[in-house]
Amino acid sequence: MTMERHPPPPISLPNVTDLSPLLLGFLDEHFSTHQDLSLNASLLSSSLSQQCSELDAQLGNLQNDVTKRAVSWISRSFLAKSALDELNRNMQNLSLRISRHGVGSKKFQKVLNEDLPRLAKELNRIESIRSYVETALQLEALVGDLEDAALFVMACRPGNLFSKRISDWSVSMDSARKHDKLLQAIKAMNDIEQVLETVVKFHSHWHSIVRSVDNRVDKILASLRPQVFSDHRALLASLGWPPKLLTSNVGNGQITCIPNPLVLMQEEKRRSYSESFIALCALQHLQRRREDRQHNFVKQKKHNMQLWAIDELVSPIASRMEHHFANWIEQPEYIFALVYKVSKDFITGVDDVLQPLIDRARLISCSAKEAWVFAMVQVLSCFLEKRIFSLLADRYKVKLMKLDAISSWLRLIDLIVAFDKQMQSLVNLDTGIFLIESEKIDGLSRGISVLTIFCNRLDWLRLWAKIEFKNAWKKLKVELKEEKMWMIDNKSTSGFDRDLDSVHRILSTVEDHRAPPIVEVFLKIVWEMTERCQTMPSIISRARFIRSTAGKFLWCFFKILLLRFKTTELHPDDPDEDAIVRICGLVNAARYIQTKLREWGDSLEFLELKIAENESSKPIEDDAMDSSSFYSEEIRSLSEMEINWLMEIIAAILRQFELVSWEYVENKDHFEQDQDDKNIVGLTQAIDLTVSTDFVEALDALKSWLRVVRINLNSKDFSDLWRSLADGLDHYISRSFATNEICFSCKGIHQFEADMQALLFVFQPFCARPQAFFPCIKEILKLLKLKKEEVKQLQAVLSNGENRARCLRPHGISHLSVNQVAQVLRNRNFASAITRG
Template identity: 40%
Template sequence: MSTPPSASLRGFLDAHFASPDDLAAAPALAELLRRECAELDASLRRLEAQLRIAAASWLARSTGARSDLRHIRPTGGAVDAEDEGAETVRKLGLPALVREIQRIDTIRLYAEATLQLEALVGNLEDVVFSIVRQASKLNLPSILRKSNEAELKHAKLLNAVNAVRDIERELVRVSTSRPKWTSLVMAVDSRVEKTLAILRPQALTDYRALLAALGWPPSLSSQDTENDKYSQIPNPLVLMNEENKEKYSQSFLALCALQHVQANREVRPCQIAAATPALADSKYFDKTACLENGLWAIDELVHPVASRMEYHFAKWSEQPEFIFTLVYKITKDFMDGVDDILQPLIDHARLAGLSAKESWVTGMVKMLVGYLERQIFPALVTSNQDQTTDAKPEVESSWMHLNDLMISFDKRMQLLADSGIQKIASLSEGLSRSLSVFSIYIEHPDWLQIWAGVELSSAQDKLKSEMEDETSWSCSDSQHDQLGHMENSIKFLLSTREDYKAPPVSEFVVKTALSMIERGRALPNRGMQIHYNRSSAVKFLNDFFLVLCDRCEAMQLSNTALEDQSLSKASCAINAARYCENVLREWDEDTAFLDMGPQGSLFTDEISFLVKLGANYLEQILSAILLEFEDLSWEYVQNIGSWRGQTAVEDQILDEENAGVSLGFIASLDVLTDRITKLKQYLNSKDFLDLWRSIAEGLDYFIYSSIRWGEVNFSDTGVIQLRVDTKALLHIFRPFCSRPEAFFPFLSESLRLLTMKKSDAHYLLEMLTDDTRSNSCLKHQGLHNVNAGQAVKILRSRKFGG
């Protein structure tokens, strides 16, 4: 009784002889089998020959090693005369012998690894060859027909995927344990890549044929003429019966598996470089590689839809908003079907963290980016680069309109994508790059530069129009003017433009720059955002800051005749600089701006410029006021201590309450009061606080240093007059401080010395002549600013009556 044929043989015969008509192909099949057997026999003979050569080489080296080992003697053993040379060889050549044995073992391991990989790669090549040979027998009607050939081909595709996985595991083992065997790894990779280059197109072709048989893509021209809007487009994936759904599921999973092993091959260098067992078996790299390029199975859903959509796109080249609307509508219409049908398949494929909705949205976005890159942007770039065109403002407007549409489209598509499963947080950056239409600028940085230039040009035109209106530079604020001096001076927590008394144009500049920055946040990576911001918003701010500098330079604040208009305009420019500085510092503290510059700040240079600008022109205002005061009070100051009529009769009653301010001092006090009042009105409270204190300190030093101490003689009347004049000076600053004397230390301490009793003055003068106790005496009297020499001169300038 004969043995029945095996199951595999029966399956093979059933696949090739399904009907009597297939018997005609028997001679061709027999010839094909003979050729395959001949090739396999030849391959086997080659392997046997290689094995014999390797074995002979190993035996030859083993015999030599065995001969050398016979000459090894135990330590202290007798050595025959004929073995004396061998003993020397033993002592000198034993390390080399060990190295030789290790090299032989390495060769053996290399041969074993080579044979193992040869068998695995050969298995892969055989399976792929079988798939390609069988592909010509399947046609479109047979795709959905239940046939053993289709099932067999699907099984062969899975076998090929498993073969690639086996090869990858062996390559990881070889690369980890023998990192120097790079030639072997490269040779295997080369053969596998050539095989996959044949397998992938075939797998995609079969998948496309299946989609076409299912009726994909559907017609997009299902317009509801009554309502003048598009109705819901039927989704063939949802309308599949159970049998077709099973076929599609198998094809989808097989294609995902093929992409998965391809991704593993791409990230294998990263796994090897990690050099840790945890990372060597990690799926983290695998999923990242898959997600960056999208799923092939979903991309193949997008391509035929895109070809039909582009027919409509061609009619809307001048109305891109229709293009974005159509893409969004098609994406949304198929969203639920994609999620219901494909998400369970993705979960079954164990692609953790991958959303079918997000992959579908990503594919549609990539499709739109490709169309914009081919058809829309080149025309805009050409028109923008044409310097002779009169329609350049219209081109710039079109560019900005297109980017506005892209920003809005990105937000809407992101909402669609985020409605899927929860994404892995570590992968969100890569996903956002794929989901952004602005990824078009990654491959075209020159287009990004053009966009930044368009934004800058538009902002500059708006700023020019704004600056031509003088009311934009007005710093007057009735609310602030109505506040009392003391109430307004204590407000130092400034935040708004009104707090800084900055002109409206500064707020316009800040809002315009922020608008540009907000638009740039749509760019998919930080490097592009930095480049865009520096070429648009930062440059726009710098241009305005130079305008502030020019306005201050044109005022000539150093003139002794300080005009009220110059003071007002300079104060406005300083307020604008301070307000902009505060805004830039707030932006730098925002997480959205972190690490955008080399020192962690995008506006480091700009803030430094504003700080320097404000400080420089505050110094100029200070210098102008002090020079003006000095010019008006010079004659008075030179005559302090030698006023006419100081020598009074002994019985004259000194009445300080009724004494008036010196006539030569009144004009300078009036002008100083006017300047301080105007600065209080024009300047922001923080800078005004610093400025009036600096003015007070400057006046104190000027008046004190101008008195010829030691040369003049202060009588009782002279001291009273100096006290009256000093009180008048302090009265100007009293609204801003309860003790303005603290900011006039030299005048205050000079008056304290001049008003001492005669006995106290003589005693202190004697004490100051003793160098060892001079400093302690001054501190005991509460004098901390004048030194001993200055105190002596002041005391000697006092003339006591009688």
């Protein structure tokens, strides 16, 4: 009899309604059939058991830690309770003493003066303890939350929790939980930082608690940060980053367009990348906040262009670019072309994809474009510093390779200057429209420059300045060989008799400096050297470079001007017209260079340089001229040269006038001849005397020299020159006629007036009232025209010896001395009038 086979009893499963949706999904995923149950149950069970044991161990450690800390805080609580009980007893004793002894007793005064201050001090101490305990408990809770979240992030690694057969759904769920825990950890660190900032601000003596918390947070960050970066890099690799650099037509410096994986991301990948990007930004913001607090930095309003998440994009692509850089060391223009092409191709995608993420991360004033371009420039700067500039610096030290090194250096700087402008053009300044004005002044893209290399290498900065200076001097020497470069162009001058009130003068707004062409060439070279370093981020480095190049070049040109003046022979006894013209050219050059240096110095760029120099060295004296200008010393030196050369011209003309007019001044017959039948008024009305013959030659020479100077000298200096010349002539003539013992007759007075009118006529083209610039001659004529009674009255006043100078003022005499007035009055001849009387 055969036994009947029965099927095995069905597996008893729990009620489906008792399970959570998450657990149901997990079971459906791994145990869809009976065969899956037999194959995977043991493996899954062992894995879950291992994880549970690890979690139980961690939980036990946390429980022990909490117990120890609770005991510690309980002991502190007992101490606080004892202190409060003691305070309560003291208060009761105080109340009894006051009621027993009264307000005015000595014991009450002792309580008021001793016990109450001690009590207040005790209350403050207790309040401080209470605040300390509350802060410590708050920090302990926050650090605990941080440690829990960080431990989960570091322990939760997709693919390690389960076997390889675990589905993408499970991995995605674990990744989401990991990201949530990471955000919790970052939030806990931000909360901790907020509490510590308050502690540092209001309780700076709580060093222990701050140091203890910082040490614990630093340990957590040291483990958490590498994990976050590793996960972010793995995510980038899964996106296909970095892309391949397709370099066709390299010989022509052209690179084909590069696809941007950031733009090609699918929805799920885009979400994962966005979360990772924001987490990195938040972690970086936290790091900067902690550094500001730990180093007691004053928070800068200007934002930092460097972003970790952008650097993670640039780092892998930089390693691929450097492979091509190594092949183009002798052709650096291809290196610059590749970096610019990659930067340009990706910048639109970077801005469209990453800028919204930065905004979501609430990183104020951070620009994805700027961070991207800044990182790319840093890649190029590092390569140039390590592989090219170091090589050129070594070659410069070798005599046979020096010229080649200089040529390559200058060529490389040309490429850098052009590249910086290209890269800065990629950054739209519209990202900074909400920034304060002081940030706009410095320029948002100031730090985007390869010239950053020289900010940290002062030896290379000095070498670059030396090369630039030698190259500039080489250019100038070629121009100095041409004498025509020193010639003044007088085509724009309409002539000596040009009316100063003409329409041309009234409408003119640009001063005609009449500087020789060599000055324009020189200033162009100076400005080119100045512009070479404009994108250098460090103000101090820019100032050093400009001082070593443009500043040094200015002083060399000043020496050329001085040498040219010394080789110009200007004899006071017989001045040469060519010599006068040559000195006028030097004066014009000095004046024009001053004008340009002041114009440059007024710009914000040079004001920054001056302020930086003053902060790094001792300030200039307050009374120094142009002390606020970057080129104050150069302007001061030019002004001195200009004044000295003008004085040389004035002295030569005055000396020549004195020699030619010597006979006129010494010939007393012109002024001592008398007239029998005319008084002074009659002479003035009836006699038409001409200019003295021996004075005509002096006036003609004066007019000739003024014409030469006016044609060749700039208008500003010519205006100063003729005024100084008039002042010198006024003193010379007044002194000569006041001290030569000339007895002026009526006719002599009229002749002297006619001669002086001729002198004023020489200066008539320069102003409407030239007599205003000859005050001494004007006053001599006024004294000579006084009547006899007025002369006697004035002589009587002067003979008193008291306040003689003040007595002259009512008569309009303020420029002549008392002795000169007395001499003129003594020399007045009234002999003919006495005879007729």
